[in-house]
Amino acid sequence: MANVLVAYYSRSGNTEAMARHVATGAKSAGATVEVKQVSDVSMEDLLAADAVVLGSPTYYGTMAAGVKDLLDRSVELHGQLEGKVGGAFASAGGVGGGQQTTIVAMLQALLVHGMVLQGDPSGDHYGPVAVGKPDDRSAEQCRRWGERLAALAQRLHL
Ligand SMILES: Cc1cc2nc3c(=O)[nH]c(=O)nc-3n(C[C@H](O)[C@H](O)[C@H](O)COP(=O)(O)O)c2cc1C
Numbered sequence: 421m422a423n424v425l426v427a428y429y430s431r432s433g434n435t436e437a438m439a440r441h442v443a444t445g446a447k448s449a450g451a452t453v454e455v456k457q458v459s460d461v462s463m464e465d466l467l468a469a470d471a472v473v474l475g476s477p478t479y480y481g482t483m484a485a486g487v488k489d490l491l492d493r494s495v496e497l498h499g500q501l502e503g504k505v506g507g508a509f510a511s512a513g514g515v516g517g518g519q520q521t522t523i524v525a526m527l528q529a530l531l532v533h534g535m536v537l538q539g540d541p542s543g544d545h546y547g548p549v550a551v552g553k554p555d556d557r558s559a560e561q562c563r564r565w566g567e568r569l570a571a572l573a574q575r576l577h578l
Contacts, residue, residue: 422573424566425465426455428475429486434511434553435475441559442473442509442548445566451573458490463497471505471573472535473566478512478522491529502534505573509548509562519549538572540565 424446430436443453456465458474466472474490476483494501508526510519523546527537539545548565550558 422451422470422570422577423468424451424453424471424473424570424573425461425469426453426473426475426566427458427461427465427487427490428455429458429484430475430477431484434550435477435509438509438511438548438550438554438558438562439475441554441562442475442566442569445563445568446471446570448563449567449570449574451570453570458486461490463494466494466497466501469504470577471507471569472501472530473507473509473569474526474530475509476522476526478510478518481518481521482525483510483522487526491526494533498533503576504533504535505569505576506530506533506535506537507547507565507569509565511550511552511554513552515551517551520546523547523549536572536576538568540568
């Protein structure tokens with residue numbers, strides 16, 4: 421069974437709600453899932469995970485500082501996260517509010533760690549996005565994406 425870590429920052433609950441939907445999807449693929457605020461994520465948590473997914477609100481077109489702080493702390497593990505599955509999701513205040521630039525900023529860091537990423541040709545291409553609180557469409561994208569990501573982790577790590 422693959423271990424999926426969902427690490428998120430959320431000030432007003434929107435990204436947290438996405439994290440819960442992602443976790444539901446990952447569990448439906450048979451993975452063990454931990455959902456944690458980024459400030460509570462330890463380096464041991466990152467090492468133990470087969471898949472690490474990051475969730476952030478969009479702050480001025482990019483990730484919130486708390487998510488960047490986790491990434492910066494993870495330099496301690498540089499080279500040790502290679503081959504894990506990675507992914508990212510984001511909320512923003514408006515349509516075209518920068519969700520995808522925020523996701524790509526997080527994915528860039530995960531690539532530097534040597535992680536394996538998977539896009540989606542039919543759903544939200546770079547990772548799930550929401551406008552504010554996830555509506556039914558976004559919730560479904562989160563679950564679909566969580567399931568796909570966990571299935572990839574199971575294939576690579578079991
Ligand atoms: C400091 C700050 C910067 C923000 N920058 C943007 C932005 O560039 N574009 C946007 O659409 N929304 C922006 N927002 C709105 C948040 O991305 C949005 O409300 C999000 O859903 C909040 O997620 P949360 O409930 O998980 O904290 C910003 C909010 C804050 C507090």
